[in-house]
Amino acid sequence: MMRALLLAVTALFLGLFLALPLAAIFGEALRRGWGVYWAAVTEPAALAAVRLTLFAAAVAVPLNLVFGLAAAWAVARFRFPGRSALVTLIDLPLAVSPVVTGLMYMLVFGLQGWLGPWLWERGIEVVFAVPGIILATIFVTLPFVARELIPLLEEQGEEEEQAARLLGAGAWQTFRRVTLPNVRWALLYGVILSVARAFGEFGAVSVVSGHIRGRTNTAPLHIEILYNEYNFAGAFAVATLLALTALGTLAARAALEWRTREAV
Amino acid sequence: MKWFAIILGLVSLGCGARDEQLVLRNVSYDTTREMYVELNEAFAATLDGPVRIEQSHGGSGKQARSVIEGLGADVVTLALAYDIDMIAERSGLLAAGWRDRLPEGGVPFTSTIVFLVRRGNPKGVRGWADLEREDVVVLTANPKTSGGARWNYLAAWGGARRAGLDPRAFVESLYRRAPVLDAGARGSAATFIQRGMGDVLLSWENEAFLARREFADQGLEIVWPEVSIRAEPPVAVVDRMAERRGTLAAARAYLDFHFTVQGQRIGARHYFRPVLPEILRETADIFPEIAMFTVDEEFGGWNEAHRRHFAQGGVFDEIYRPR
Numbered sequence: 001m002m003r004a005l006l007l008a009v010t011a012l013f014l015g016l017f018l019a020l021p022l023a024a025i026f027g028e029a030l031r032r033g034w035g036v037y038w039a040a041v042t043e044p045a046a047l048a049a050v051r052l053t054l055f056a057a058a059v060a061v062p063l064n065l066v067f068g069l070a071a072a073w074a075v076a077r078f079r080f081p082g083r084s085a086l087v088t089l090i091d092l093p094l095a096v097s098p099v100v101t102g103l104m105y106m107l108v109f110g111l112q113g114w115l116g117p118w119l120w121e122r123g124i125e126v127v128f129a130v131p132g133i134i135l136a137t138i139f140v141t142l143p144f145v146a147r148e149l150i151p152l153l154e155e156q157g158e159e160e161e162q163a164a165r166l167l168g169a170g171a172w173q174t175f176r177r178v179t180l181p182n183v184r185w186a187l188l189y190g191v192i193l194s195v196a197r198a199f200g201e202f203g204a205v206s207v208v209s210g211h212i213r214g215r216t217n218t219a220p221l222h223i224e225i226l227y228n229e230y231n232f233a234g235a236f237a238v239a240t241l242l243a244l245t246a247l248g249t250l251a252a253r254a255a256l257e258w259r260t261r262e263a264v
Numbered sequence: 265m266k267w268f269a270i271i272l273g274l275v276s277l278g279c280g281a282r283d284e285q286l287v288l289r290n291v292s293y294d295t296t297r298e299m300y301v302e303l304n305e306a307f308a309a310t311l312d313g314p315v316r317i318e319q320s321h322g323g324s325g326k327q328a329r330s331v332i333e334g335l336g337a338d339v340v341t342l343a344l345a346y347d348i349d350m351i352a353e354r355s356g357l358l359a360a361g362w363r364d365r366l367p368e369g370g371v372p373f374t375s376t377i378v379f380l381v382r383r384g385n386p387k388g389v390r391g392w393a394d395l396e397r398e399d400v401v402v403l404t405a406n407p408k409t410s411g412g413a414r415w416n417y418l419a420a421w422g423g424a425r426r427a428g429l430d431p432r433a434f435v436e437s438l439y440r441r442a443p444v445l446d447a448g449a450r451g452s453a454a455t456f457i458q459r460g461m462g463d464v465l466l467s468w469e470n471e472a473f474l475a476r477r478e479f480a481d482q483g484l485e486i487v488w489p490e491v492s493i494r495a496e497p498p499v500a501v502v503d504r505m506a507e508r509r510g511t512l513a514a515a516r517a518y519l520d521f522h523f524t525v526q527g528q529r530i531g532a533r534h535y536f537r538p539v540l541p542e543i544l545r546e547t548a549d550i551f552p553e554i555a556m557f558t559v560d561e562e563f564g565g566w567n568e569a570h571r572r573h574f575a576q577g578g579v580f581d582e583i584y585r586p587r
Contacts, residue, residue: 111334111355120334123508128335210335212289212320225321228450229297230478232458 025243029236040226040237048214049222050241052133056205056218057198060137064194068145069187073179075146076153077161090146093139101139102207105132128210133218136204141197145190152186153179185260189253196249199242285314288511288518291337293324293411293497294450295471299534300341306530307521315514323448324411331357331502338506338515341499343411345370346566348500362500372522373536375495376488376556377419380456380465380472383483387463391489392423395438395464402438403462405445405452407574412449416466417580418569419493422562426491426555436583457482468495469551470535494556 030037040046074080075087093101107113109126119126126132160182164174180187202220209216217225219242226235292300297319304317320327320335324343331337332355342348345363348370352360363369381389387400395402405413417435424434439445443461446452449471456465457479467475469486476484499519506515521527528538532547563569573579 106333110332112332116334125334125336127333128330210291210320210330211322212318212335215318227454228294228321228448230454230475 022243025236025239028232029240032233036233037237037240040231040234041241043234045214045217046222046234046238049217049219049238052130052217053199053219055130056134056137057195059134060141060198061191061194063138064141064145065187065191067142068149068190071146072149072153073175075150077158087150090143093142098136098140098201098203099207101204102136105135105139105204105208109135127208128212128216130216132208133205133216136208137198137201140201140204141194144193144197145187148186148190148193149183152183156182185256189256192249192252192256196246199245285316286511286514287316287318287509288338288514289318289320289336289509290339290341290518291320291327291331291335292341293327293343294321294448295343295412295468295474296341296497297321298474299470299531299536302534303522303527303530306526307518310521311514311517317518323409325409331355331505336505336509337502338509338511339499339501339519341497343495343497344414344566345496345498346570347411348498349566351502357502357504358500359503363498365501366499366519367523368539369496370498370500370519371496371539372499372519372527373497373531373538375469375497375536376492376554377416377423377466377495378469378472378492379487379489380453380467380475381463381485381487383485385485385487389464389487392420392427392434392491393429395420396429396434398441400464401441401443401462402464402466403444403452403456404438404442404466405449406447407580409447410449410452412468412471413445413452414569414574415468415493415495417573418559418563419495420466421573422493422557423489423491425562426557432579432583435579439580439584457484469537473535488552488554491555491557493562494558496558 029040041050071086071090075083096104105127108115109119109132110116111120115126126135160178161174164178165171169177200220201218202224205218206221206224209218209221211217211221211225213225219238223235223238223242226232226238290300290304300317300319304319308315308317320330320337322330324347327335327340328342328347328350331340331351340348340351348358348362349360352358352362366372379389379395381387387394387397389395389400394400404416407413407417420435420438421431425431444452444455446455449468453465453467453471453475455461457475464487465472465475472484472486476486499522501512501515501519503512506512522531523540525540525543528540528543529546532538532543532550535550537551538544538547559566559569563572571578
């Protein structure tokens, strides 16, 4: 009885807040037919927006992968002054509102900001150009890999690594042959989360983008623009692309959890 | 290794090929999107070489803020002169005398504030006084964030005063009863049209025409009040930015094009009131003649209007308390 009730509540909740809106997105997107849908997602500005979103993620996520690994390893394996400060700093992007993130970059790189005049003299564009969008994306996706790894590394302890070192492995060899294989699923999971966040980011990117159509519009910004142009079908069509990547992320996650369970 | 190749491929996609053609960037406000699609195409056809015009649209104040922070705009086409004044004052990217460099004080088209009502005008709204009735719910955007909404506010103030009402009590009642204040003009239009909230949408005339056409099935109607504000969205070249981007000549030609017969006709097709007398006559049947006052006449200019009404602690802050 209890079980049935709980299941019913969960199903109702998920249906109401997840499945229904998702269905609505696809419904709205296809309301005026496949032709309109196809035109909206293959229009040059939409393609440019999707490409920029992929590009920002392709730069930000690998960088965060390296950073996250290094930071997690340092935190889990070594004791050093400022260690807890580092852990807090890694969490910072989760606590700061994305809009504030964008404004922070504006204060540093904007023409009236600290580095702005210097950059202007040298003709380097950061905000209102692709570098600014990448910076914002790096910032908002920074915590995910490190946060996945730190608890796992701490839980696993360093016995295996010490054994490897005793048997004559170097630091790099130990990392590659012992540490990395132990955390690879967590690492991949962190990457998936980062990718999802990078694709969906709106607030921080909106502040630094400048909304130049075909140049600095990411997919989420493009959706807002289409919506404001009364092009609801187009807005929902591009939204389905983001929804599909979200579903892809979920599928990848499920597959990953299944693999992990197999591996244990 | 495979991952590396994929990433490399994406990187090269993102960088793309840099084109050598002339690129003009027009940083504009929310409601000019449709017009500039047509105007840009017509302007490009008048040039010998290829030109690409990049558009950026958003709330007028936010756009000005971005230009001040370095958004590379060759020209700005914003909702109110105050925003261009701010760019001149805060960034020095264009000279304070920008108004004198183009005809008509740099205002190629004008508009006014009208009432958009539902099919058959069920509440019988005719003029400003009707908006004070308790049974009439008025939608407008937030004047703190939206340039269009500032025009709404000032139109309501001046319109009420000219209708013999107390302007302060009038706008206070308007904003006190507003069910929601969206951040931008298009946002409040979507609330009115898509979500069906409110009886009257205060709107730019061109936006009202556009909404009536885009949502013809809803039978929206436009009501022109007996008197309203003359909305004057100005244009200007951002000199230092255009100089640096090597587009100064093209930027000037682009703005001049706004004032040509062809440019004026395109504006009128998108329901902006032309300023050339001959085109104004040509389009007289579209735009009803109503009495209009300007910001300068009624409020002593934008700086004064801003200081008194919209600045921190101004009249708007005093009358509006978010619920």
